[in-house]
Amino acid sequence: MNQQVLSPPRPKAAPRPRTTLLARMWRHRGLYLLLLPGLLWFVVFRYWPLWNAQLAFKDFQPTLGVEGSPWVGFKHFTAFFESFYFSQLMTNTLIISGAKLLLGLPPAILLALCIHESTRRHLARFTQTVSYLPHFLSWVIVFGVLLAMLSPSTGLVNRGLEAAGLEPISFLTDPAKFRSVVIFSDIWKETGWSAILFLAALIGINPALYEAAEVDGASRLQRVRHISLPGMLDVIVLVTLLRLGHILDAGFGQIFVLYSLPVYSVADVIDTWVYRQGIQNFQFSLATAVGLFKGLIGLLMILTANRVARRFSGQGLY
Amino acid sequence: MTRRLRTPDDRRFDLLVNIFLLTVLAVTLIPLLYVVTVSVTPLGRSASLLLPAWDWSFNAYAELLKQPAILRAGLNSVLITVSGVLISMILTVCTAYPLSRPDLPGRKFLTGVILFTFLFNAGLIPLYLVVRDLHLLNTYWALLLHGAVSVYNLFVMKNFFQNLPDSLEEAAKIDGASELQVLWHIVLPLSRPILLTIGLFYAVTQWNSFFEPILFLSNRDMMPLPVVLRDILTGLNSADYVESAATTTAPPEGLKMAAVVLTTIPMLLIYPWIQRYFTSGTLSGGVKE
Numbered sequence: 167m168n169q170q171v172l173s174p175p176r177p178k179a180a181p182r183p184r185t186t187l188l189a190r191m192w193r194h195r196g197l198y199l200l201l202l203p204g205l206l207w208f209v210v211f212r213y214w215p216l217w218n219a220q221l222a223f224k225d226f227q228p229t230l231g232v233e234g235s236p237w238v239g240f241k242h243f244t245a246f247f248e249s250f251y252f253s254q255l256m257t258n259t260l261i262i263s264g265a266k267l268l269l270g271l272p273p274a275i276l277l278a279l280c281i282h283e284s285t286r287r288h289l290a291r292f293t294q295t296v297s298y299l300p301h302f303l304s305w306v307i308v309f310g311v312l313l314a315m316l317s318p319s320t321g322l323v324n325r326g327l328e329a330a331g332l333e334p335i336s337f338l339t340d341p342a343k344f345r346s347v348v349i350f351s352d353i354w355k356e357t358g359w360s361a362i363l364f365l366a367a368l369i370g371i372n373p374a375l376y377e378a379a380e381v382d383g384a385s386r387l388q389r390v391r392h393i394s395l396p397g398m399l400d401v402i403v404l405v406t407l408l409r410l411g412h413i414l415d416a417g418f419g420q421i422f423v424l425y426s427l428p429v430y431s432v433a434d435v436i437d438t439w440v441y442r443q444g445i446q447n448f449q450f451s452l453a454t455a456v457g458l459f460k461g462l463i464g465l466l467m468i469l470t471a472n473r474v475a476r477r478f479s480g481q482g483l484y
Numbered sequence: 485m486t487r488r489l490r491t492p493d494d495r496r497f498d499l500l501v502n503i504f505l506l507t508v509l510a511v512t513l514i515p516l517l518y519v520v521t522v523s524v525t526p527l528g529r530s531a532s533l534l535l536p537a538w539d540w541s542f543n544a545y546a547e548l549l550k551q552p553a554i555l556r557a558g559l560n561s562v563l564i565t566v567s568g569v570l571i572s573m574i575l576t577v578c579t580a581y582p583l584s585r586p587d588l589p590g591r592k593f594l595t596g597v598i599l600f601t602f603l604f605n606a607g608l609i610p611l612y613l614v615v616r617d618l619h620l621l622n623t624y625w626a627l628l629l630h631g632a633v634s635v636y637n638l639f640v641m642k643n644f645f646q647n648l649p650d651s652l653e654e655a656a657k658i659d660g661a662s663e664l665q666v667l668w669h670i671v672l673p674l675s676r677p678i679l680l681t682i683g684l685f686y687a688v689t690q691w692n693s694f695f696e697p698i699l700f701l702s703n704r705d706m707m708p709l710p711v712v713l714r715d716i717l718t719g720l721n722s723a724d725y726v727e728s729a730a731t732t733t734a735p736p737e738g739l740k741m742a743a744v745v746l747t748t749i750p751m752l753l754i755y756p757w758i759q760r761y762f763t764s765g766t767l768s769g770g771v772k773e
Contacts, residue, residue, distance in 0.1 A: 191589050196663030197582035201594070204579030207633055211614065212601035218610035232613060277508055280501045293505045295759055296512050302751055302758065304692030306710045310717050310744035314519045320531070320737050322518050354511065386497040422695055423714065437608070444609040445699065457607020465604045 222455035235451075242455035251439065258345075259435040262416040265349045267409045273357045275402065278364035279394060283386065294365075297358025305423045308355055312338070312347065312424070344429040351424075352417060363405060364398050371397040400479040407475045411468035414460050436460050523741035527733055544734035544742035554712060558746075561691060561708040564627055568690035572632045573683055580638050581667050584645035602635040608699075615700060626700035627693065634689075637682045644678040645671060681761045684754060691750060709747050716743045 191198070217232075222242060224235040246252055277297060284290040300308065315322050316337040324334040337343045371393065379389045418437035425433040436456060444453030518533055525531040526541035548554050582588055583595055611630060620626040648671060656666050672679065694710035701707060714720075717740055734742070 187589055190587075194582075194585075194588050194663075197585060197588055200578045200663065200667070201582045204575050204633065205594070205597075207575055207629075208598055208601060210618075211611070211630055211632070214614045215606040215610035216604075218613050219606040221610065221613075276504065280504045280508075283497075283501050284505055285498055286502055286505075289502060289505055293509050297508055298759075299516075299755060300512060302688050302692075302755060303748060304694055304710055306692075306694050306714050306717070307744055307748055307751075310713065310740065311515045311519055313717060314522055314737075314741060314744075315515050317737075320522075322515075322533070354515075357508075358512070385491065386494045419695055440608055441699075445612065450609050450613070454607060454609045457609055461605045461607055468603055 219454060219458050219461075221451050222458045224451055226450040226454075238451075242452045243459065245452065246456050246459070254431065255434060255436050255439050258432060259414055259416045262345060262348055262421075262433075262435060263413050265345070266352050266417070267406070267413075269349060270353045270356065270360065271402070271406065273353060274360035275364055275398065277357055278361040278368060278398070279390060281361070281365060282368040282394065283390065294358065294361075297361065299358070300355040301359035303355070305420045308351060308420075309423045312351055316347065338424060339426060339428045341429050341432045344425070344433050348417070348421060348424060348433065352420060360405070363401055367398045367401040368394060403478055404475055407471040407478075411471035412464065413467060414464055519741045519744055523738055523745050525735065525738055527735050527738075531737070541734070541738075544738040545746070547734055548739065548742055548746060554709075554743075554746075556705060557707055557709045557712040560706060561710070564624060564693075564708055565687055565690040567624075568628045568632070569683055569686045571628050572634075572637075572686040572690075573679070575633050576638050576641055576682065577667075577672070577679075579633065580641040581645055581671060584642045586646075598635060598638065612699065621700055622702055622706070624706070627690075627696055630696065630700070631689075634686070637685060641675075641678055641682055644675060648674055677761055680757070684758045684761070687754065688751065688758070713743050713747045716740055 221232055221235070223237055223239060224232075225238050225241075226232070227235045230236075277293075281290045281294050303311075313321065316324065316335075318324055318334045318336040321334075323337075327334055335343060337347050375393050375397075376389055379393055384392065414436060416435040416437070418435070418441075421433055421435055421438055422441070425438065437460075440453045440457050440460075443449045443456070514533070518531070521533060521535050522531040523544055524540040524542060525535060526539065526543070529539070579598075583591055583598075585591070615621060615626050615630055620629065652670050652674075653666050656670055661669070692710060693708070694714065697707055697711050
């Protein structure tokens with residue numbers, strides 16, 4: 167405090183603030199010491215991988231290591247862009263991710279509205295509690311639930327189809343059905359969780375608006391249309407932008423658990439392909455190049471999304 | 485918030501709203517309920533949605549719990565989760581607290597260094613090579629360390645610390661308390677809700693982690709419960725977990741679903757806690773408890 171008062175108005179010119187800064191840092195040495203383990207962790211587990219990403223421009227040779235391997239320029243990138251995989255992976259990634267976004271948003275918005283509007287508070291609260299339980303279940307557990315529902319011989323859905331005199335469907339191994347399973351299981355798992363943000367927005371709306379509308383004779387539906395929905399709009403746009411920023415993340419864990427050889431052609435996304443090429447086929451450089459490509463597009467998308475969000479609603483994601 | 489129902493239109497609206505809520509409830513609960521009933525359906529009986537209580541059979545559970553491989557996996561999971569949460573919490577608190585002090589020189593720069601890792605990800609292979617070069621492959625350290633800090637959780641915690649009243653800390657410092665003493669005796673006791681919430685989030689992530697063990701571990705004896713569950717569900721190596729079909733008194737589907745339930749139980753036990761803290765934190769806009 168004292169030093170701040172004494173320091174001249176333009177601290178840049180004088181040599182004195184330097185010592186002040188050092189003194190201030192020394193005064194906070196305890197805090198820096200506290201920061202040390204965390205920063206070390208970020209250096210090792212987040213920045214060292216960034217350094218390793220140079221492999222994307224090299225031909226990795228195990229005996230030479232990351233630094234010793236020879237540079238090859240953009241060879242792996244062009245190989246990937248020209249390969250048959252490129253369009254397949256991009257198509258699968260964008261379709262799965264885009265459908266989750268487009269089809270997942272309306273149920274979440276509707277659920278938040280219904281929880282907010284219901285006059286049966288116990289039902290509303292109970293539904294809310296139950297609806298975000300699946301978010302906390304791992305994809306392996308959801309895989310088990312899906313087997314119980316969809317398995318061709320014993321699944322509940324297929325036994326229903328059978329009872330109706332229809333042929334059973336092997337949802338998890340049929341390429342025509344697999345993407346739907348991925349998309350709808352994601353909606354089943356995450357709708358309640360995504361509704362939380364919308365609900366928070368609804369709770370933030372000034373109750374006087376509803377009262378005024380009621381006095382003016384607005385019906386419940388009209389109040390939803392003219393007060394609740396506009397009140398949620400900012401959050402809806404923000405959530406959409408945030409998800410657009412992650413459009414290349416189609417849900418690695420989910421697809422990794424659910425997919426199998428027969429459905430690779432429709433299920434394989436960038437992340438699963440990187441895993442198979444890199445870890446299973448030891449194509450470290452190629453897989454790194456594809457991962458880096460995804461990271462760069464992701465960065466670009468997030469920065470753009472954030473800028474748009476700021477312009478639109480005055481608040482960014484970070 | 486009880487609004488009077490006036491017109492028939494309003495009443496119809498109310499009906500539709502509640503029907504939608506009931507539908508969500510049914511769609512969420514029926515699959516889970518069915519998993520449980522399949523797991524207690526006796527051999528030779530075909531599972532239905534509801535089973536009379538006297539017709540339950542816990543043979544599937546008994547058979548799973550007899551398997552040393554499954555007990556070991558459960559123990560591994562508990563071990564990984566507990567130590568993972570400890571490491572994550574220590575690292576997160578120690579990083580979040582200094583960054584929440586507005587007078588720390590270089591705070592902006594350090595925050596930027598951390599934020600950047602949130603925005604840009606080098607991908608799986610470069611991280612895998614780090615873990616390999618540190619000789620952590622096939623050790624639990626790989627699971628405990630590679631994702632120990634979540635930038636999102638870190639920032640949530642930092643914001644919480646920032647919103648605590650400064651006067652308490654200043655008073656303690658005037659009394660001669662060190663930074664560590666301030667953190668331990670003043671900040672942490674005031675931060676119980678956020679510590680519990682984030683601790684539970686870390687616990688859920690560790691308990692559910694399933695790809696990372698496959699990626700970093702090769703010793704089958706070290707695998708946690710979710711990996712074993714997947715093996716059972718897909719029928720891979722299932723002979724290790726379930727005695728040969730001839731001696732079993734539980735239906736194979738029942739065994740699979742019993743394994744699902746066993747893996748879920750710990751999550752269900754802590755769920756009411758997560759639930760409570762999460763809703764109180766988010767929905768009422770941080771009402772102080």
